[in-house]
Amino acid sequence: MTTPAPLLLALDFGGTKLTAAMTRPGRGGWLAHRRFFTPATADGPYEYNKMLALAGELIAEVGRPAAIGVSFGGPVDAAAGLVRLSHHVPGWENVPLADRLRDTFGLPVAVDNDANVAALGEYRFGAGRGCQNLLYVTVSTGIGGGWILNGQPYRGADGMAGEIGHTIVQTGGLPCVCGRRGCLEAEACGPGIANRARLYLEQNAGQGDALLRLAQGDPQNITAKMVAEAASAGDPFSRRVLVESARRLGLGLGNAINLMNPDRVVLGGGVTKSGELWWQTVREAARANVLPEISVNIVPAAFTDDAPLWGAVALAEQVAG
């Protein structure tokens, strides 16, 4: 007879929402799950208290967990369990989140940032199972990454490893929120795809009608999703926008693959729903930019919104003892 897997509590502090869920790893899905969309006026103490309430509900409903794993959407000192700040929500500066939760619940707690945690979730439960060395990249409103190396999260000297979004893939390319040009994020994230569409519209008067119709005539309405839709419907202009962005992503992934030779690259985030043309272009561009002796193995993430949450389960598992 084997001991039943321990009950684990996973918390995800996202940019716009809080999620809490309870599971026993290996038993499939969630035993209970709560999501709360935070108002734009929320600050750190508000989010913390709201999350305590969600966690309390789950414990009342399912029972006392063996440990708590936490994903936080911002820079974290994982070893100290310390949140450094949130780029989205004020009042998260230097919050000792692991200590606070430990004091409140009397349970072991582990905290890490969302990209590292998502990498761990894919490694432990998703598309990265069986890998020793894994790069997880989320392609969404930004581009972030996390590493599993030798079967363990790799965080780097300042806990900042994985910033593939700010590697340069295009000399003098599109402007990035970080102030430089040609960062992978600027060239290939969702808003970057929309920016490229607007740029090509300016440069090519009379083109892009199919896309403009989806945007109700206003280029400012264009989203990456519209570009993917128009491309899937065969619009040549949108196909070109999508292919160029996917090529830059393939180049950035190729650089990372040449440098680190991972077993597998797992891609998550909304932009990965852009269809077969996007996937094929990303893979071909990566392969073309990698030395022939090096394997290129790029696969879709198993989890979408829930990747950090499953990673938080894996974090909790590590401290559950």
Next chain:
Amino acid sequence: MTTPAPLLLALDFGGTKLTAAMTRPGRGGWLAHRRFFTPATADGPYEYNKMLALAGELIAEVGRPAAIGVSFGGPVDAAAGLVRLSHHVPGWENVPLADRLRDTFGLPVAVDNDANVAALGEYRFGAGRGCQNLLYVTVSTGIGGGWILNGQPYRGADGMAGEIGHTIVQTGGLPCVCGRRGCLEAEACGPGIANRARLYLEQNAGQGDALLRLAQGDPQNITAKMVAEAASAGDPFSRRVLVESARRLGLGLGNAINLMNPDRVVLGGGVTKSGELWWQTVREAARANVLPEISVNIVPAAFTDDAPLWGAVALAEQVAG
């Protein structure tokens, strides 16, 4: 009373030379050292037999070592101790080098490629001491790299990690031996610096006299060393060539630092002797390309020609038991 450090034999199969040396780690330099420049007609069996002779001489002179560490200048399956091939010398295809040396000498043997081994040498005995996460980059006739992560050599899925020389740093840049354009190697290695000087000479008739004089009037004679010399003497043309190449190197290192956030980057190879302007430009360009939260710490290697040899000592140490 402490046990004396074991006697270790280090072998380095370089592109153009064989080196063997014996040491006791922690006792300073070499107890004995032999170097042999291989003729252009040499093949794998020739080099292997010549190295056996060098090793035999050292053992006769100093005594029987506790283990043998081997650096090989080409792709190696380190786990199997298998040389895959040499890009310089024929007849090295799939040679079980560790097994052969083990059978011949009856000693533990470890083999790895020169970049990984040099990284290990700097980590254990040189400019990487005290780091947990280290990127070693040699900037020479090519550009290669090796990783120490969590205090251990990191080799990647195919043993090919560290190919920073073939990450792209310039869209549509200088042609590379790998067939692509704008690889870091093509943009910043020694022959790349000379190529850039020739390109700028073509594009700017009447400039570069100081450099051309060093090259005795023939652009084909230009070397990276001449560019560095003329730049140090204040020649504006050569300074521009050197700065542009150093900027590309800084960008390539910046990409690697964003991606992996190492504690330290150690630079070795002949091009690192190009003077203060080169170093300052590399560091500034790296810093400018890295997110503000991430440390940038780029230092010169402690070893020049002997880096693989000291790394081979560290390899031998690991298997000496």
